Amino acid sequence: MTATKEAAVTAQPTVHSGRSWTANVLKARESGIVLALIVLVAFTATQNSRFLSGQSIRDILLGTAILAVLAVGQAIVMITRNIDLSVGSVLGLSAFAVGTLMKDNPGLPVIVAILAGLGVGAACGLVNGVLVRFGQVPALVVTLGTLYAYRGVSYFWAGGQQINADKLPKSFLDFGTASILGVPWLVLIALLVLVAAGIVLRSYRAGRELYAMGSSPQAAQLAGIKVGRNTSAAFLVSGALAGLAGVLFAARFGTVDAAAGTGYELNVVAAAVVGGVAVFGGSGSVWGAGLGALLLTVIGSALAVLDINQFWQQAIVGALILLAIGADRLVAVRVAKALKKRDSHV
Amino acid sequence: MTRPRPGRAPLLEVRGVTKSFGAVAAVAGVSFGLHAGEAHALVGENGAGKSTIVKMLAGVHKPDDGTLLLDGEPVEFGSPADAKAAGIAVIYQEPTLFPDLSVEENIVMGRHPRKSLGRIDRAAIRAEAERLFARLGVRIDPARPARGLSIADQQIVEIAKALSADARVLVMDEPTAALTRIEVERLFSVARALRQEGAAIMFISHRFEEITELCQRVTIMRDGKHVSSDALEDVTVGEMVKRMVGRDLDALFPKQDVEPGAVVLEVEGLAREGVFRDISFSVRAGEIVAFAGLVGSGRSEVVQAVFGVDERDAGIVKVSGKKLKPHSSRAAMAAGMALVPEDRRQQGLIMDLSIERNVTLPRSRALSKLGFLTGASERQEARRWTERLRTKYRRLGDPVGTLSGGNQQKVVLAKWLAMAPKVLIVDEPTRGIDVGTKAEVHRLMSSLAAEGVAVVMVSSELPEVLGMADRVLVMREGRIVAELPRAEATEDSVMFAAMGQGAAA
Numbered sequence: 001m002t003a004t005k006e007a008a009v010t011a012q013p014t015v016h017s018g019r020s021w022t023a024n025v026l027k028a029r030e031s032g033i034v035l036a037l038i039v040l041v042a043f044t045a046t047q048n049s050r051f052l053s054g055q056s057i058r059d060i061l062l063g064t065a066i067l068a069v070l071a072v073g074q075a076i077v078m079i080t081r082n083i084d085l086s087v088g089s090v091l092g093l094s095a096f097a098v099g100t101l102m103k104d105n106p107g108l109p110v111i112v113a114i115l116a117g118l119g120v121g122a123a124c125g126l127v128n129g130v131l132v133r134f135g136q137v138p139a140l141v142v143t144l145g146t147l148y149a150y151r152g153v154s155y156f157w158a159g160g161q162q163i164n165a166d167k168l169p170k171s172f173l174d175f176g177t178a179s180i181l182g183v184p185w186l187v188l189i190a191l192l193v194l195v196a197a198g199i200v201l202r203s204y205r206a207g208r209e210l211y212a213m214g215s216s217p218q219a220a221q222l223a224g225i226k227v228g229r230n231t232s233a234a235f236l237v238s239g240a241l242a243g244l245a246g247v248l249f250a251a252r253f254g255t256v257d258a259a260a261g262t263g264y265e266l267n268v269v270a271a272a273v274v275g276g277v278a279v280f281g282g283s284g285s286v287w288g289a290g291l292g293a294l295l296l297t298v299i300g301s302a303l304a305v306l307d308i309n310q311f312w313q314q315a316i317v318g319a320l321i322l323l324a325i326g327a328d329r330l331v332a333v334r335v336a337k338a339l340k341k342r343d344s345h346v
Numbered sequence: 347m348t349r350p351r352p353g354r355a356p357l358l359e360v361r362g363v364t365k366s367f368g369a370v371a372a373v374a375g376v377s378f379g380l381h382a383g384e385a386h387a388l389v390g391e392n393g394a395g396k397s398t399i400v401k402m403l404a405g406v407h408k409p410d411d412g413t414l415l416l417d418g419e420p421v422e423f424g425s426p427a428d429a430k431a432a433g434i435a436v437i438y439q440e441p442t443l444f445p446d447l448s449v450e451e452n453i454v455m456g457r458h459p460r461k462s463l464g465r466i467d468r469a470a471i472r473a474e475a476e477r478l479f480a481r482l483g484v485r486i487d488p489a490r491p492a493r494g495l496s497i498a499d500q501q502i503v504e505i506a507k508a509l510s511a512d513a514r515v516l517v518m519d520e521p522t523a524a525l526t527r528i529e530v531e532r533l534f535s536v537a538r539a540l541r542q543e544g545a546a547i548m549f550i551s552h553r554f555e556e557i558t559e560l561c562q563r564v565t566i567m568r569d570g571k572h573v574s575s576d577a578l579e580d581v582t583v584g585e586m587v588k589r590m591v592g593r594d595l596d597a598l599f600p601k602q603d604v605e606p607g608a609v610v611l612e613v614e615g616l617a618r619e620g621v622f623r624d625i626s627f628s629v630r631a632g633e634i635v636a637f638a639g640l641v642g643s644g645r646s647e648v649v650q651a652v653f654g655v656d657e658r659d660a661g662i663v664k665v666s667g668k669k670l671k672p673h674s675s676r677a678a679m680a681a682g683m684a685l686v687p688e689d690r691r692q693q694g695l696i697m698d699l700s701i702e703r704n705v706t707l708p709r710s711r712a713l714s715k716l717g718f719l720t721g722a723s724e725r726q727e728a729r730r731w732t733e734r735l736r737t738k739y740r741r742l743g744d745p746v747g748t749l750s751g752g753n754q755q756k757v758v759l760a761k762w763l764a765m766a767p768k769v770l771i772v773d774e775p776t777r778g779i780d781v782g783t784k785a786e787v788h789r790l791m792s793s794l795a796a797e798g799v800a801v802v803m804v805s806s807e808l809p810e811v812l813g814m815a816d817r818v819l820v821m822r823e824g825r826i827v828a829e830l831p832r833a834e835a836t837e838d839s840v841m842f843a844a845m846g847q848g849a850a851a
Contacts, residue, residue, distance in 0.1 A: 065369070173429075203466050203520065204464060205456070205458050205460070205466065208447075208451065208455065208458060209456065211381065211444070211446065212455050212456075214446070215444035215445055215446040215447055216442065216443065216444050216445065217441035219443060220425060220444070221425075222406065222426050222441070222442050223426070223436065223455045223456045224429075224430040224431075224456050225455070225456055226425075226427065269599045278446075282445070282447070284445035335491075335494075336494050337491070
């Protein structure tokens with residue numbers, strides 16, 4: 001009897017799909033965004049050739065760079081089944097802090113500005129992380145609170161004053177517009193952030209643990225993952241990147257007041273969601289979030305070029321989010337069905 | 347290194363541990379030792395405190411009092427990571443997988459093999475998963491996501507996870523509940539190999555034949571207290587049951603003879619692409635019909651389609667001659683059908699609601715007066731059924747999530763039994779239920795049948811199938827391959843049909 005049982009089991013050959021299912025789904029998702037981008041750019045360009053002029057492309061890339069840096073941080077937090085609503089305020093605080101620093105010390109090199117922005121952001125992020133970790137309060141509530149708190153600090157500090165471009169050192173403003181080999185510095189920095197975050201999330205234990213935590217917090221705890229520490233770290237990174245985005249913002253626009261970056265947080269969440277980062281954690285990639293940021297920026301500037309009322313932009317972004325969520329749901333159902341069928345032996 | 351022999355200082359010792367949740371002492375002053383090279387069974391009724399002991403060994407709970415000793419040295423586990431680092435691997439009662447991640451990554455999570463620059467070595471992960479699955483003799487695609495795996499496959503991944511950790515102490519909390527006989531044998535041969543390599547094993551199960559097969563020593567718990575620890579050959583199964591339950595037990599399969607009445611449930615030509623096909627059967631009032639077969643043969647899927655939870659591609663389901671709308675569990679319930687699902691925690695309970703509310707949920711309309719649910723009628727009904735199933739709880743108003751795993755299952759059973767259905771479908775009626783309640787569930791099923799209920803049962807436990815069913819339908823690869831009346835159903839005939847040895851192969 002035993003012998004026949006063994007035979008029955010071993011007779012079934014091992015099945016391999018060869019490719020990772022999750023990777024395939026992600027690829028489908030990201031190619032969808034790329035496709036939407038191509039259609040959008042092609043259509044807009046036929047309506048108005050100015051859309052593909054050097055200056056227009058430059059503007060889009062610079063805008064994307066700032067949004068993408070924020071979206072990478074947001075994606076990291078969202079993958080752990082949390083959310084960071086304070087990024088717009090952190091950007092504002094960091095931009096104002098760096099602007100003030102550069103205005104008062106015109107001789108400082110740009111790298112100091114970047115480090116200062118990262119530091120301000122990291123401190124804000126750490127506060128978020130500690131509150132979420134030890135307060136046992138949902139991240140949505142904590143960061144909604146700090147959204148107002150950090151903005152309040154900016155207003156208190158600025159007291160209505162504005163930092164204008166003519167007060168900032170030329171080296172800093174040049175950093176906002178200069179290119180190396182034709183690629184603007186801001187874009188290079190955003191790409192660097194994107195690649196580094198992408199590699200860590202994909203190929204390092206720490207990154208994989210973030211996905212695990214978002215996929216099942218209880219299981220992550222049982223697997224011995226330091227959930228609390230990792231959560232704090234995710235918020236710290238998101239804050240630091242928001243701080244970096246503040247530096248980029250100040251350098252690009254040159255004019256900073258206490259309201260800089262107001263309302264950015266929702267654009268950032270939208271970019272991540274459109275890019276396929278699940279609000280419930282555990283799936284998505286920073287590449288997707290970056291593409292989402294690019295898509296939202298391109299839509300904004302396409303509407304301007306096409307002379308469509310800015311009002312429509314918000315409606316279109318909203319429709320896009322619903323479409324993205326609907327598409328995700330559809331793919332999930334399809335995959336579940338396919339998996340069920342593959343499992344059966346009929 | 348000298349390997350300690352059984353009987354000498356234990357590898358891991360539990361000394362006088364106590365753990366309370368609120369006012370209830372889940373575990374009070376329990377002591378026993380796990381020796382290297384020995385498999386140690388921990389038995390007791392649902393809620394006796396077994397899983398609490400497991401969670402203390404795993405570092406999830408800290409004992410309020412008492413100590414854990416590893417190699418004779420007191421240790422304190424502040425977190426599951428500490429326990430893992432100390433070489434303790436745990437297979438939990440409920441699978442704890444990451445649904446979004448691939449199966450292979452689930453296995454190595456937290457211990458990913460690494461290559462240069464600290465990067466994850468994906469090839470090594472794949473090789474590790476394939477090695478483990480080969481050792482366990484199962485075919486699961488390591489690259490597929492864990493989401494959508496059957497319970498049995500989830501449990502196998504859990505086992506692979508524990509094996510992958512190269513543990514010195516392997517703790518298994520009812521790992522076999524969802525597995526077929528073959529998978530259990532595979533698991534046991536691996537466990538024996540580990541034991542011979544000097545690992546200590548703690549094994550929790552409600553199946554005595556498994557305990558006697560694998561273990562050398564047994565500790566019995568009752569109501570959170572330690573009853574006895576003996577070498578297994580010194581105690582009989584009857585003695586163990588008596589100590590667990592604290593009383594003598596009546597027959598385990600109290601099957602009443604019932605004269606079957608009119609046909610109540612008729613299923614014709616039911617099919618679902620890729621899952622099952624040509625499913626036709628009928629059940630009379632007062633009859634108990636069991637679906638037997640290997641896990642994955644499509645039994646659960648058939649009853650889910652009959653009940654209308656899943657869609658079907660073809661076929662007719664009739665209750666008392668009336669055709670049911672496909673893919674509508676609401677219609678099935680209205681026609682008097684009830685389904686107790688296999689995965690009770692996920693499909694059968696609302697964890698944050700109270701016990702009484704959970705029990706009376708499907709009948710909340712019938713119990714309400716003028717549209718309001720009155721606490722009294724709800725409580726009365728809930729008390730009647732939970733007491734009949736001997737559920738252990740503090741107050742009926744407590745959330746279901748606070749109960750132990752086995753007691754949660756009893757609440758699900760109570761919920762559907764309270765509906766007084768015409769057709770009762772039970773998927774694995776006694777999975778994870780202790781021996782005392784098993785007899786009670788069986789008696790209940792039998793008395794429901796005697797009252798004229800048509801009972802359909804899906805079960806992986808052959809003794810239960812043979813002991814309870816009037817007719818056995820054996821499934822293999824999505825089809826009914828044999829229909830055996832009670833007189834012809836034996837362990838051999840059912841297994842032969844299930845494995846494909848009886849049919850023209």
